[in-house]
Amino acid sequence: MSKTQSHQPARSTNIAALRRLGAYLRPVRGRMIGSGTAVFGSMICGLTIPLLIQRILDGPVAHRDTTQLTWLIITIAALGTGEAVLFYTRRRLIAGPSTSIEAQLRDDLYHHLQRLPIAFHDRWQSGQLLSRAVSDLSTLRRFIAFAFIFLIVNTLTLVVGLVVLFVLSPVLGIISLACAAPLILISTLYESKYAVLARRAQDQNGDLATIVEESVLGVRVLKAFGRGRHLADRFTREAKALRATELRKVHTVGLLWAAIIVLPEIAIAGQLLFGAFAIVDGTMTVGTLVAGVAVATYLRWPTDSIGWLLAETNQAATASTRYWEVRDAPVTITDPPAPRTLPAHARGHVRFENVRFAYPGTDEEVLRGVTLDLRPGETIALVGATGSGKTTLTALVGRLADVTGGRVTVDGVDVRDLALADLRSVVATAFEEPVLFSASVRENVALGTTGATEDDVRQALQVASADFVHDLPWGVDTRIGEQGLSLSGGQRQRLALARAVVGKPSVLVLDDPLSALDVHTEAEVEHALRNVLTDVTALVVAHRPSTVQLADRVAMLADGRITAVGSHSELLATNEKYRALLSTMDEEPSEVVA
Numbered sequence: 159m160s161k162t163q164s165h166q167p168a169r170s171t172n173i174a175a176l177r178r179l180g181a182y183l184r185p186v187r188g189r190m191i192g193s194g195t196a197v198f199g200s201m202i203c204g205l206t207i208p209l210l211i212q213r214i215l216d217g218p219v220a221h222r223d224t225t226q227l228t229w230l231i232i233t234i235a236a237l238g239t240g241e242a243v244l245f246y247t248r249r250r251l252i253a254g255p256s257t258s259i260e261a262q263l264r265d266d267l268y269h270h271l272q273r274l275p276i277a278f279h280d281r282w283q284s285g286q287l288l289s290r291a292v293s294d295l296s297t298l299r300r301f302i303a304f305a306f307i308f309l310i311v312n313t314l315t316l317v318v319g320l321v322v323l324f325v326l327s328p329v330l331g332i333i334s335l336a337c338a339a340p341l342i343l344i345s346t347l348y349e350s351k352y353a354v355l356a357r358r359a360q361d362q363n364g365d366l367a368t369i370v371e372e373s374v375l376g377v378r379v380l381k382a383f384g385r386g387r388h389l390a391d392r393f394t395r396e397a398k399a400l401r402a403t404e405l406r407k408v409h410t411v412g413l414l415w416a417a418i419i420v421l422p423e424i425a426i427a428g429q430l431l432f433g434a435f436a437i438v439d440g441t442m443t444v445g446t447l448v449a450g451v452a453v454a455t456y457l458r459w460p461t462d463s464i465g466w467l468l469a470e471t472n473q474a475a476t477a478s479t480r481y482w483e484v485r486d487a488p489v490t491i492t493d494p495p496a497p498r499t500l501p502a503h504a505r506g507h508v509r510f511e512n513v514r515f516a517y518p519g520t521d522e523e524v525l526r527g528v529t530l531d532l533r534p535g536e537t538i539a540l541v542g543a544t545g546s547g548k549t550t551l552t553a554l555v556g557r558l559a560d561v562t563g564g565r566v567t568v569d570g571v572d573v574r575d576l577a578l579a580d581l582r583s584v585v586a587t588a589f590e591e592p593v594l595f596s597a598s599v600r601e602n603v604a605l606g607t608t609g610a611t612e613d614d615v616r617q618a619l620q621v622a623s624a625d626f627v628h629d630l631p632w633g634v635d636t637r638i639g640e641q642g643l644s645l646s647g648g649q650r651q652r653l654a655l656a657r658a659v660v661g662k663p664s665v666l667v668l669d670d671p672l673s674a675l676d677v678h679t680e681a682e683v684e685h686a687l688r689n690v691l692t693d694v695t696a697l698v699v700a701h702r703p704s705t706v707q708l709a710d711r712v713a714m715l716a717d718g719r720i721t722a723v724g725s726h727s728e729l730l731a732t733n734e735k736y737r738a739l740l741s742t743m744d745e746e747p748s749e750v751v752a
């Protein structure tokens with residue numbers, strides 16, 4: 159669910175969501191029909207056996223004549239074998255398609271998540287996305303492989319079985335029907351109650367996954383502040399809530415099963431009562447009564463299962479609603495219909511022209527008319543109070559978000575008129591928190607561009623002063639990130655810089671790469687930055703005076719606008735607000751006077 163509250167979609171919405179899976183079923187419909195036919199055939203074999211028992215009892219047994227007994231017994235054995243073989247065939251036919259549909263759904267979800275804007279990920283808890291990608295899709299696989307087919311086949315078997323019963327004896331048929339009808343009614347009523355609980359449990363599962371994920375990712379913070387207990391308590395509370403929902407689910411299903419067990423037994427008792435009197439009266443044979451009771455017993459599974467299969471269908475419908483909620487989230491940052499191209503030799507001239515920006519779902523604008531010109535090759539440091547919109551502004555150049563007013567241009571072309579791949583080959587972004595993936599150093603750096611060669615990676619590492627990688631146990635092949643070797647903050651930053659420059663961009667956007675580093679590490683990264691910033695146009699968010707020092711000019715952001723632009727020393731000499739701002743930064747302004 160989104161970071162806002164969960165909700166219970168209408169039943170029709172759930173069913174419509176389930177129907178949308180049809181597109182995924184179409185390619186494998188042959189196998190699905192084969193699987194359904196196999197299981198129906200298996201049930202027909204099972205239903206035929208009581209009729210042969212009737213023939214044996216009313217023929218060879220009643221007339222003490224065994225001439226036809228052998229072929230009747232052989233036919234029963236053949237039908238029994240056929241029932242088993244066909245049941246096995248169902249499983250063989252459906253296993254491949256159901257798992258491939260699950261894989262395809264998961265693949266499409268993953269690709270969609272990659273294309274969704276940052277604004278979507280800001281709103282959604284990752285645990286909710288995880289539970290949709292894992293447990294909801296498993297529910298859908300189970301539905302496709304099992305409940306979907308059995309719901310159809312069991313209903314058909316029930317109809318055929320009741321017809322057989324009516325043919326054997328209309329009264330036996332009526333008794334079975336009188337039991338099956340309320341049973342299906344009760345099942346359906348319970349099933350809608352169950353659906354509400356199923357959705358709640360699925361959402362609670364997602365919330366629980368979020369807590370686990372957050373506490374694993376934030377384990378250092380929790381330990382440092384001794385707050386592990388706090389999150390553990392929250393986990394226990396959420397887990398208890400989930401347990402309560404699961405118990406209510408069990409209670410609901412338990413009541414359903416009580417009805418499922420008692421009603422067919424009553425029907426069989428009724429059939430025996432009627433049959434016994436009818437046999438005594440001579441209006442029914444023993445064979446007919448035994449066959450009738452055998453058919454009624456055979457119909458117990460198709461009857462009993464309908465409610466449960468409907469509950470499974472509902473659970474699958476809920477899972478599919480949750481799946482489509484993510485898949486339907488609009489990809490708002492897309493390629494334009496007719497992309498323009500940049501001049502052959504991109505110069506990296508970036509202009510913000512009266513740029514306005516408000517986050518989705520908020521009325522208040524963070525940026526209210528930012529105008530700034532970054533000349534080709536120059537480095538501009540962006541300073542401003544915390545929360546003034548610096549990070550927001552940097553996101554607009556590489557279209558991690560789109561302006562809500564005005565425009566951003568690169569070499570005179572509105573960034574929204576460029577194909578995203580073209581734009582991002584020219585504009586590279588490095589973030590304040592250098593994220594490394596569980597992969598080799600080489601793969602982490604090469605992630606910065608498509609088709610990076612060995613030489614590109616080597617050069618990028620050199621530019622970013624990341625020579626330390628050659629001293630790692632396996633050099634650039636050393637696995638880093640969560641499942642690999644831990645690196646220091648400064649080392650991580652330099653790899654993030656190498657990733658930013660590997661595609662030789664003409665524009666670099668850096669969200670303060672020096673913040674959160676200690677003095678020694680800062681010096682290493684600063685050295686790297688000086689290399690990186692030659693020959694590119696750069697917009698660098700500065701939280702520290704030492705970052706400001708790297709820039710040719712400084713732009714100050716306040717009240718959603720650029721309120722001053724100039725060299726560091728100019729601003730320091732002439733702008734009171736700039737001096738005040740610098741004094742709130744980590745170091746004293748006097749230390750950084752150029």
Ligand SMILES: Nc1ncnc2c1ncn2[C@@H]1O[C@H](COP(=O)(O)OP(=O)(O)OP(=O)(O)O)[C@@H](O)[C@H]1O
Nearest residue numbers: 280517520524542543544545546547548549550551
């Ligand atoms: N996803 C979001 N949804 C809504 N508002 C947001 C979102 N991200 C940031 N904001 C708000 O936008 C404003 C600007 O945030 P931004 O992160 O751009 O500031 P900043 O100048 O980079 O801050 P800092 O110096 O602390 O990093 C803040 O008021 C912030 O609360």
